[in-house]
Amino acid sequence: MAPYEKAFEALGLWSWCDAGATGGPMSMDDLLAKAGAAGSDNAESFPFPSLDVLHKACGAIPRTRDMTAGLERLFLDVKDPVKVVLDPVTQPLSWALRNAIDLMQSLPWWAAILILVAIAHFAGRRIGVTVFVLMAFLGLAFIDHFGYAMQTLAIIMVCTFICVLFGVPIGIAMSRSNRLERWLTPFLDLLQTLPTFVYLIPLIFLFSVTEPKLYGIAIILYAIVPSIRLTNLGIRLVDKDVLEAGEAFGMTSWQKLYRVQLPLALPNIMAGINQTIMLSLSMVVIASLVSAPGLGTLVLRGINKLELGVGLVAGLGIVLLAIVLDRVSRAALQRVNKMHQSRT
Amino acid sequence: MTESFVSIRNLYKIFGNNAPAMVSYAKAGMHKKDMLQAHGHVLGLRDINVEIKKGEITVIMGLSGSGKSTLIRHLNRLVDPTAGEVIVNGTDIMKLDRVRLQQLRRTQMSMVFQKFALLPHETVLRNAGMPCSVRGDGRAKTDETARKWLRRVGLAGSEALYPHQLSGGMQQRVGLARALTSNSELMLMDEAYSALDPLIRSSMQDLLQELQKDLQKTVVFITHDLDEALKLADHLVILKDGEIVQQGEPQYILLNPADPYIEDFVSDINRARVLRVRSVMEKTIAEDDGYEVLDGDETLERAILRSHGAADKSFAVHSDGTRVGTLKMTDVLKALVPTAATGRNHSNV
Known part of the structure; x- marks a missing residue:
């Protein structure tokens, strides 16, 4: 289970997270994380709640990568x-x-x-x-x-x-x-x-x-x-x-x-x-x-x-x-x- | 001669965020110290009433912080009053808009500054001609006027120099020439000579008196130096903590100081050199009694010199050739004793 999942559950935002979840691995980081997850589970059980970490717990939250891409899109627009x-x-x-x-x-x-x-x-x-x-x-x-x-x-x-x-x-x-x-x-x-x-x-x-x-x-x-x-x-x-x-x-x-x-x-x-x-x-x-x-x-x-x-x-x-x-x-x-x- | 050129009436100046509201306190009799303590506002000037007579030198004297520089800046509205009015030549200058105020400054008044305030990048000639060129006069006319006044203040030949090439005294002569070039009636001199050393200051005072004899401008002169004030003043205004302590003819103030503050002030000066015979003499229109003749405008110092130290001698005092009084040397001695305050306030002569 990814960190902070409990927190979202407690806040009652679970359905909102699920709705925004995107299936499938999206980035190299995700793939790597998946591959390594089996071995080094809970190496850091309390990571800093950055966008990427929160995304793992709740699909509705954008990743940092999405933010920079958004900025680029805005600029192009x-x-x-x-x-x-x-x-x-x-x-x-x-x-x-x-x-x-x-x-x-x-x-x-x-x-x-x-x-x-x-x-x-x-x-x-x-x-x-x-x-x-x-x-x-x-x-x-x-x-x-x-x-x-x-x-x-x-x-x-x-x-x-x-x-x-x-x-x-x-x-x-x-x-x-x-x-x-x-x-x-x-x-x-x-x-x-x-x-x-x-x-x-x-x-x-x-x-x-x-x-x-x-x-x-x-x-x-x-x-x-x-x-x-x-x-x-x-x-x-x-x-x-x-x-x-x-x-x-x-x-x-x-x-x-x-x-x-x-x-x-x-x-x-x-x-x-x-x-x-x-x-x-x-x-x-x-x-x-x-x-x-x-x-x-x-x-x-x-x-x-x-x-x-x-x-x-x-x-x-x-x-x-x-x-x-x-x-x-x-x-x-x-x-x-x-x-x-x-x-x- | 006795017509007022500038009238300052019930003038208040208070510095602070909520100055207008403080006027009522000041009017109710609050002084500088109390206002600062109770309300955090600085009382710059409190209930100032001065009539500045045409053709006279009015000297405003006070120590630093007494509000004298603030007061003179009200006359050309470099500082706006919090309450009260300033009437220059019949116009209430508070009612002027920006353009008409500029017009007034260009035509009615000029100013001489303590730190000279010349334009460092312009020649002496251009500096002296500044009031004309600001008005928009042609170059030829400006230069001609500037040259004339530079010659008058003894700076002929320095026209092409820059201010930094001149000594302090010379720079202030340029400042004076600049004020004269504007050809305005009112001349404001803000501690004009305070930055000069004593010898040069004295010669600049002489220059001003000499110019005044010819031009009879209305001069407002600010100083913290009592000797200078007594030498130049026709009318002396003494300021303390933003209030007028006493104003009147300098001789009168010297002989009748209104309060201990002024007493203190005048105790240090050479009374014999400042007091004049006519202020001390007995007004008798006595017939010829064979005394030596002395002019009423002579100083007591001169009288003592003439008496050769004889304390029992008397002089016949004349003014414009007619007998106006008798001067006894015993009276002279009494006059030289510093006077105690009479306790009266604001004795106007």
Whole structure:
């Protein structure tokens, strides 16, 4: 007799259980259990009342396997209506990613390097950083990884742009409403703690693997969090006295936002953007599992085909790209910080 | 000159979840300590009545926690009162909607802050021009006005600098220029000089007095420093635990402190430097008796200096060229003895 049968009997649920009972062994576990039941009976007479154990006693209770299958069915059921809305909304993302990748690859190598170095220079204004960026790209080009690096960079640029485009306004809204902050925070926590692979699972169902927006959405969902959080934090940390001064001179809330709050929160917002860039880079590698082009595909090839050298070099290329992105965005951040130096 | 620009009437401010219900307790005579103990609400201000006269410097003085910063924030409604009314230039500001309140803040009043509260990312010129640009004035006009007032407070040549490149005193000059640029009648100064060191503070006080001579703004000045209060005030309001202990002309308060609290307060100051001859003199319209002439607005310190320490000397006190009284040096000595409280409350002059 299975455990807990007595309990169901005592509760008078026996008929309900019988009605739901499904005849015949349903899973490998059941078969194994049946085979081994004769020998090791009552090895554990008081097991934890999990769904599987209870199912044995009462057929009407679903097994864990049924629950996951149910979740899958639910997801498949809502998939189509969700797609009707989500597909057109996210279409521009596919378009932007495709065009950015094409553009970066269609540029001649010298023009691409020149543009990137120029961007690095104007963002950071630090000669050391500029030289480092130049050397890094020349190095990548020298080992024939320039094209891959450009693809990765194109994806990061598009995704970071969209993260800032949405993350900063969401952060602003969050800073103005405590209720919104309370509601959004667990959601942001979830996005940050969810294992990165898990992002890909529902997205694969929703979109075809050939569409760039599949990995675009995964990257954006993962990387947008620090932009939102640090914008919110930055605005909440704005010197109350300065804000009060703005109010005392009759600023509208719009004027307060763009003359006081945003400029004073800028160091924090920039730190958030720096984090967003770094998170996009880490996600773009994982996204190569779902056809994101770039250096990540080489890493994947290294793993799949055990091509140690290919994987390692590509990995180091990613590190180099990470350092470039970090140094440039950080130099820009420091430049902003300097302007905000001690106002005591 | 004596027309009120701002009237504060029966103002109550109570902090806490159920503030409106607490007003009746406060009106019934409950004080700060009792309310906190009995009801867990903080009585910020209790029954405040102040008339702020046009063109005068009204100084509100009190120690920290006395509610003076809360009070000044009622004048531009950075803080809303729990009960009572604030009338600025004929308008009850409690009746204004958001847009009209902004309009009032833009045109009728300006504010100077203890911690300067300048925009760190904008230049001195843009900071000083902030009231104009908030109003939507053109860049050229804004810059011109800002430049004019920066020059007036002695900051010509610093227009292109950023606030963090200036010292504290200079930053507060920018704060002052910003308030003047708004070209409004009422100037609120919230412990404007408290963060400055004594020498700079003194020179900033002089600057304010000098500006006041030309501009005759209506100034509300908050301070915890009695010397500063006595130096600047035309009308002095002393706050304690959210209540007005005494208000009136500073000289009068000094000679007639209303209660032991104020007595304590005034016991430490250099009375000779603050008291003026006209407050101590005997009002006689006596004929020429051959005494040396002394102006009524001179301080007692000056009188003592003139007497060369002779205790039996007398002066003929003049004001605007006419004889108004006689000052005996014995009276001067009496005036220098700290006065005991008269026990009267709220003696208005």
